[in-house]
Amino acid sequence: MILLLACVLWCxxxxxxxxxxxxxxxxxxxxxxxxxxxxxxxxLAPCLALALCLMHSPALGVLFWLGLGSVCGVCTSVLMAVLxxxxxxxxxxxxxx
Amino acid sequence: xxDTLRVHMGWLHSWLGFLAGLxxxxxxxxxxxxxxxxxxxxxxxxxxxxxxxxxxxxxALNAAAQAVEASERQGFSTFLSLPSHRDPVLRVLHxxxxxxxxxxxxxxxxxxxxxxxxxGGQFFYNFHFSLRGGDHPGVxxxxxxxxxxxxxxxxxxxxxxxxxWPDLVLLRxxxxxxxxxxxxxxxxxxxFLPFILFMAYTGTAIHARVLLPAQSFFxxxxxxxxxxxxxxxxxxxxxxxxxxxxxxxxxxxxxxHSPDGNLVLFTADDVRIFRSDASGPFLTRxxxxxxxKDGHFLRSVTRSSPTVATMQxxxxxxxxxYAPLTLRWLYFLSGLAAxxxxxxxxxxxxxxRRRSSGENAFFxxxxxxxxxxxxxxxxxxxxxxxxxxxxxxxxxxxxxxxxDLFFTLWTLFAxxxxxxxxxxxxxxxxxxxxxxxxxxxxxxxxxxxxSGSHPWGxxxxxxxxxxxxxxxxxxxxxxxxxxxxxxxx
Numbered sequence: 001m002i003l004l005l006a007c008v009l010w011c012x013x014x015x016x017x018x019x020x021x022x023x024x025x026x027x028x029x030x031x032x033x034x035x036x037x038x039x040x041x042x043x044l045a046p047c048l049a050l051a052l053c054l055m056h057s058p059a060l061g062v063l064f065w066l067g068l069g070s071v072c073g074v075c076t077s078v079l080m081a082v083l084x085x086x087x088x089x090x091x092x093x094x095x096x097x
Numbered sequence: 098x099x100d101t102l103r104v105h106m107g108w109l110h111s112w113l114g115f116l117a118g119l120x121x122x123x124x125x126x127x128x129x130x131x132x133x134x135x136x137x138x139x140x141x142x143x144x145x146x147x148x149x150x151x152x153x154x155x156x157a158l159n160a161a162a163q164a165v166e167a168s169e170r171q172g173f174s175t176f177l178s179l180p181s182h183r184d185p186v187l188r189v190l191h192x193x194x195x196x197x198x199x200x201x202x203x204x205x206x207x208x209x210x211x212x213x214x215x216x217g218g219q220f221f222y223n224f225h226f227s228l229r230g231g232d233h234p235g236v237x238x239x240x241x242x243x244x245x246x247x248x249x250x251x252x253x254x255x256x257x258x259x260x261x262w263p264d265l266v267l268l269r270x271x272x273x274x275x276x277x278x279x280x281x282x283x284x285x286x287x288x289f290l291p292f293i294l295f296m297a298y299t300g301t302a303i304h305a306r307v308l309l310p311a312q313s314f315f316x317x318x319x320x321x322x323x324x325x326x327x328x329x330x331x332x333x334x335x336x337x338x339x340x341x342x343x344x345x346x347x348x349x350x351x352x353x354h355s356p357d358g359n360l361v362l363f364t365a366d367d368v369r370i371f372r373s374d375a376s377g378p379f380l381t382r383x384x385x386x387x388x389x390k391d392g393h394f395l396r397s398v399t400r401s402s403p404t405v406a407t408m409q410x411x412x413x414x415x416x417x418x419y420a421p422l423t424l425r426w427l428y429f430l431s432g433l434a435a436x437x438x439x440x441x442x443x444x445x446x447x448x449x450r451r452r453s454s455g456e457n458a459f460f461x462x463x464x465x466x467x468x469x470x471x472x473x474x475x476x477x478x479x480x481x482x483x484x485x486x487x488x489x490x491x492x493x494x495x496x497x498x499x500x501d502l503f504f505t506l507w508t509l510f511a512x513x514x515x516x517x518x519x520x521x522x523x524x525x526x527x528x529x530x531x532x533x534x535x536x537x538x539x540x541x542x543x544x545x546x547x548s549g550s551h552p553w554g555x556x557x558x559x560x561x562x563x564x565x566x567x568x569x570x571x572x573x574x575x576x577x578x579x580x581x582x583x584x585x586x
Binding site for chain 1: 263265266267268269270271284285288289291292377378414420421423424427428430431434
């Protein structure tokens with residue numbers, strides 16, 4: 001349960017991070033107050049996740065924290081890509097090659 | 098200045114990444130499977146029941162001691178692996194040059210379960226650190242590739258530094274195909290960077306001595322005749338009969354504070370009981386020694402210098418034998434991400450050069466090699482699982498038959514890839530390989546079911562998980578093959 005909560009916190013942090021990027025301001029417009037809120041959550045959520053992981057296992061907490069962060073990052077990126085695609089405004093970007 | 102650095106780093110990242118990546122992908126994939134090597138061995142030895150976990154009895158230990166003595170008479174250096182939560186049977190093992198093999202005994206009665214001979218999860222473990230090439234050149238090559246990986250990671254970081262923070266979770270799978278592949282490469286590389294970096298560093302550090310030996314390569318040989326020693330896994334001469342092991346193990350466990358999963362090694366003079374690898378992140382070699390003649394306590398070695406303790410931590414973190422199941426799954430997923438990183442890097446390398454060098458013979462060779470590792474290796478791996486279920490249980494030399502089949506399959510798919518790529522039919526080769534992978538993965542649960550090799554009530558979760566993962570890999574391959582039929586946008 002603790003690890004699940006840590007996962008949620010990581011996902012929320014990554015979601016806030018992505019929404020705060022200037023390229024997404026047109027897709028997900030937000031007022032100034034929401035920007036501050038997102039910045040706060042982005043900074044605090046990983047710290048809280050670390051505290052939870054250390055509570056779960058003091059010796060291995062950091063490993064759990066890093067591992068969950070990586071996995072949740074991938075999950076969030078896929079979800080965000082699907083969400084943006086559904087809104088029809090996926091920033092396709094120019095082909096890199 | 099920075100642009101020049103980025104350009105240089107780009108060149109280094111591309112070429113070193115591609116050349117090393119061909120083998121690194123196989124090393125990552127086999128390492129990922131080696132995280133669950135014990136569980137894979139359980140899947141491959143369905144005769145061994147997993148539902149009972151009983152304390153060791155003196156009768157079982159006496160039977161194990163007899164098996165050890167019989168094995169020693171054949172010249173094998175044999176040891177015991179005591180039951181643990183992860184592997185609840187008593188194993189009598191010896192090293193055959195590649196894997197640890199031997200019978201599995203009931204910890205209650207000492208009767209042998211007579212499991213089928215199999216390469217098991219040990220095969221992937223051995224392949225991961227030596228590519229089955231032994232210390233020279235296998236381990237040397239893998240360690241050198243670890244160094245290459247560290248350089249590739251560093252150069253990749255320099256290239257991507259500017260966009261690292263804003264593009265942390267940016268993925269555009271619905272964009273143009275090259276964009277999607279680069280994004281996948283970056284996502285896997287950046288998000289799993291802590292894991293990949295620390296595994297690359299610890300993996301290289303563990304065997305750094307084979308690249309940078311403490312002694313000079315050209316140092317004169319020491320005076321006097323060379324000391325006679327047995328080859329790895331063999332004995333020069335068997336020791337005296339073993340004393341009763343039960344009281345020794347009880348004493349040893351108390352002294353080492355290690356209640357289960359210990360290893361018991363035998364020399365001509367000593368019986369050595371080792372602390373379990375699962376006791377903690379430090380992979381110590383703490384042990385309690387007893388006399389082989391009468392079983393009296395000799396000494397215990399439980400302290401390490403800071404240097405040794407550092408290496409124990411490096412080994413412990415890399416091997417992850419201490420890790421609980423959740424953490425092991427995180428290791429597994431991170432290993433998959435590292436494999437995806439290498440695979441997507443190889444694909445991006447080819448995509449970038451297809452327009453300019455697609456007709457070049459070296460390009461076609463590079464594409465064939467890429468196919469061989471991205472699709473050929475998983476097909477051969479699934480072939481090993483098929484072989485385990487399809488080969489006769491009582492076949493003599495079964496272990497080598499499985500392994501030979503693995504390499505034969507891999508070679509056949511390499512030849513197939515080479516033939517089609519050189520004849521400019523690379524797209525067909527990709528599709529055919531992916532369909533074969535889909536078939537091998539998708540049908541494995543059926544083969545397991547039809548083989549009737551195990552009752553589904555015993556350790557069902559393990560069999561279902563392995564079968565489901567194979568099925569999932571088949572499904573992904575099928576999706577990729579269907580996707581390849583569509584023209585690129």
